[in-house]
Amino acid sequence: MNKFYELILGGARSGKSRLAEQRAEETGMELLYLATATAGDAEMSERIRHHQERRQASENSRKWNLLEEPIRLAEILSENAQADRCILVDCLTLWISNCLHQDCWEQQKEALLTALEKLPGHIIFVSNETGMGVVPMGELTRQFVDESGFFHQQLAAVCDQVTLTVAGLPLTLKEP
Amino acid sequence: MNKFYELILGGARSGKSRLAEQRAEETGMELLYLATATAGDAEMSERIRHHQERRQASENSRKWNLLEEPIRLAEILSENAQADRCILVDCLTLWISNCLHQDCWEQQKEALLTALEKLPGHIIFVSNETGMGVVPMGELTRQFVDESGFFHQQLAAVCDQVTLTVAGLPLTLKEP
Amino acid sequence: MNKFYELILGGARSGKSRLAEQRAEETGMELLYLATATAGDAEMSERIRHHQERRQASENSRKWNLLEEPIRLAEILSENAQADRCILVDCLTLWISNCLHQDCWEQQKEALLTALEKLPGHIIFVSNETGMGVVPMGELTRQFVDESGFFHQQLAAVCDQVTLTVAGLPLTLKEP
Numbered sequence: 298m299n300k301f302y303e304l305i306l307g308g309a310r311s312g313k314s315r316l317a318e319q320r321a322e323e324t325g326m327e328l329l330y331l332a333t334a335t336a337g338d339a340e341m342s343e344r345i346r347h348h349q350e351r352r353q354a355s356e357n358s359r360k361w362n363l364l365e366e367p368i369r370l371a372e373i374l375s376e377n378a379q380a381d382r383c384i385l386v387d388c389l390t391l392w393i394s395n396c397l398h399q400d401c402w403e404q405q406k407e408a409l410l411t412a413l414e415k416l417p418g419h420i421i422f423v424s425n426e427t428g429m430g431v432v433p434m435g436e437l438t439r440q441f442v443d444e445s446g447f448f449h450q451q452l453a454a455v456c457d458q459v460t461l462t463v464a465g466l467p468l469t470l471k472e473p
Numbered sequence: 474m475n476k477f478y479e480l481i482l483g484g485a486r487s488g489k490s491r492l493a494e495q496r497a498e499e500t501g502m503e504l505l506y507l508a509t510a511t512a513g514d515a516e517m518s519e520r521i522r523h524h525q526e527r528r529q530a531s532e533n534s535r536k537w538n539l540l541e542e543p544i545r546l547a548e549i550l551s552e553n554a555q556a557d558r559c560i561l562v563d564c565l566t567l568w569i570s571n572c573l574h575q576d577c578w579e580q581q582k583e584a585l586l587t588a589l590e591k592l593p594g595h596i597i598f599v600s601n602e603t604g605m606g607v608v609p610m611g612e613l614t615r616q617f618v619d620e621s622g623f624f625h626q627q628l629a630a631v632c633d634q635v636t637l638t639v640a641g642l643p644l645t646l647k648e649p
Numbered sequence: 650m651n652k653f654y655e656l657i658l659g660g661a662r663s664g665k666s667r668l669a670e671q672r673a674e675e676t677g678m679e680l681l682y683l684a685t686a687t688a689g690d691a692e693m694s695e696r697i698r699h700h701q702e703r704r705q706a707s708e709n710s711r712k713w714n715l716l717e718e719p720i721r722l723a724e725i726l727s728e729n730a731q732a733d734r735c736i737l738v739d740c741l742t743l744w745i746s747n748c749l750h751q752d753c754w755e756q757q758k759e760a761l762l763t764a765l766e767k768l769p770g771h772i773i774f775v776s777n778e779t780g781m782g783v784v785p786m787g788e789l790t791r792q793f794v795d796e797s798g799f800f801h802q803q804l805a806a807v808c809d810q811v812t813l814t815v816a817g818l819p820l821t822l823k824e825p
Contacts, residue, residue, distance in 0.1 A: 483780075484778065484779075484780025484781040484798065485780035485781075485784060485794045485795065485798050486780060486794065486795050486796075486797070486798020486799050486801075486802070487780055487798055487801075487802070488798075488802045601784075602781045603781065603782060603783050603784070604781070604782075605660065605781035605782060606781060606782015606783060607782065609782075609783045614783055617783070618783060639658065639778065639801075639813055639822055640656065640658060640801035640802055640804070640805035640811060640822065641801070641802035641803075641805050641806060642805055642811055642822040642823050644813075644820070644822060
């Protein structure tokens with residue numbers, strides 16, 4: 298089976314989504330953007346709009362389809378992954394946070410890791426590196442940081458390529 | 474025109490200023506230290522004193538001139554940049570924060586990026602990587618993290634060399 | 650004298666302890682785990698239990714001895730270091746925090762750096778990278794971030810190998 302998974306990590310505004318979009322476009326495959334953000338509040342809409350504008354700016358060359366799903370990543374990926382398609386999941390951070398808030402993190406995480414044993418095509422995951430600051434005060438935030446960190450480790454282990462972006466520049470952590 | 478720009482990023486106390494001073498001294502050029510900190514409060518004075526002591530300790534070999542400017546970086550750089558001079562700007566983080574507080578960030582940022590299209594000599598920018606922790610609560614802090622991240626991307630794109638320091642050790646992100 | 654010191658830095662849940670344990674086991678030496686955590690509160694016991702479980706899972710192949718010491722690292726290391734032993738110190742972050750709270754940081758830090766001029770055997774230090782987020786508000790937290798950063802620089806300078814872990818993957822900062 299032809300499959301290639303990659304994880305692009307980076308701090309806030311480190312250029313990880315831009316790198317992910319670039320790499321997706323370079324695959325020459327059919328492109329699907331799977332957004333975990335939904336246009337809930339004003340600030341989030343603004344962030345989504347910003348991402349959309351950038352994708353549109355690059356749409357001269359290629360066409361993106363868009364799906365929004367805040368929680369059921371494994372399900373949506375299973376329905377949509379195919380050998381000649383590149384799916385960009387942006388971003389896992391929000392998905393982890395959504396799942397923790399909805400109390401379904403363990404199930405959703407296991408479902409995704411299980412799905413990744415057999416999904417075809419190219420899948421690019423974008424996620425925030427959030428563990429390199431001071432350990433935050435609240436127990437919920439600490440749980441979020443812990444779960445993000447653990448999950449990044451698990452996902453990195455099954456990805457073919459892992460990259461950290463800093464100031465828009467890629468730092469290779471794992472090579473195919 | 475002979476010009477070389479570099480960006481040295483790093484976390485708090487990661488050795489970025491020390492590396493920048495070392496690299497500046499290795500250029501063999503005339504040296505100008507452009508500080509964005511001004512001796513406002515007690516803690517900041519203490520930090521400035523610490524930096525000054527380290528520079529003086531290394532002054533056996535070379536001589537630093539000092540300028541302080543919290544906001545108008547583009548203007549001061551334009552007045553002082555010359556082909557045989559190395560200017561160390563330490564640090565951008567404080568400058569970004571100063572500009573945001575004075576509501577002149579957009580203008581100052583554009584002025585600096587425009588100036589960098591034509592300034593001669595060697596310029597080393599030092600800045601804090603602040604985006605790899607948990608996304609902070611306050612809207613102003615979030616704006617600061619966002620603007621820092623975006624600006625690091627823009628600056629890194631026009632710099633000839635970009636380095637991340639961790640535990641005093643340099644990690645090359647972009648090579649000349 | 651046969652000695653090899655290494656520092657493994659990483660964000661929260663970045664896989665730094667796992668990497669350290671792996672490397673320790675690969676030395677083929679007698680293994681000593683020096684924990685700076687003591688089972689004070691519920692959350693900390695939980696974290697300690699998690700670490701213990703992982704070590705036990707890998708104990709099929711080798712045997713770990715365990716010591717707990719929250720403050721006097723230099724003393725315990727001096728008593729236990731020997732040419733054919735690998736000591737894993739996990740983690741420095743908590744030790745720095747403990748020392749700051751007990752107002753003995755300067756002495757303990759100097760004692761450790763002095764001890765490291767002559768301790769035999771293989772010593773692996775694990776510590777959290779905490780400086781890449783927004784500079785925290787409280788003066789004590791800021792002091793912790795500053796002291797951690799400075800100490801990582803000093804320790805990295807005397808270590809033979811320094812590694813940053815991200816998503817469970819090692820990034821070499823200094824090679825032997």
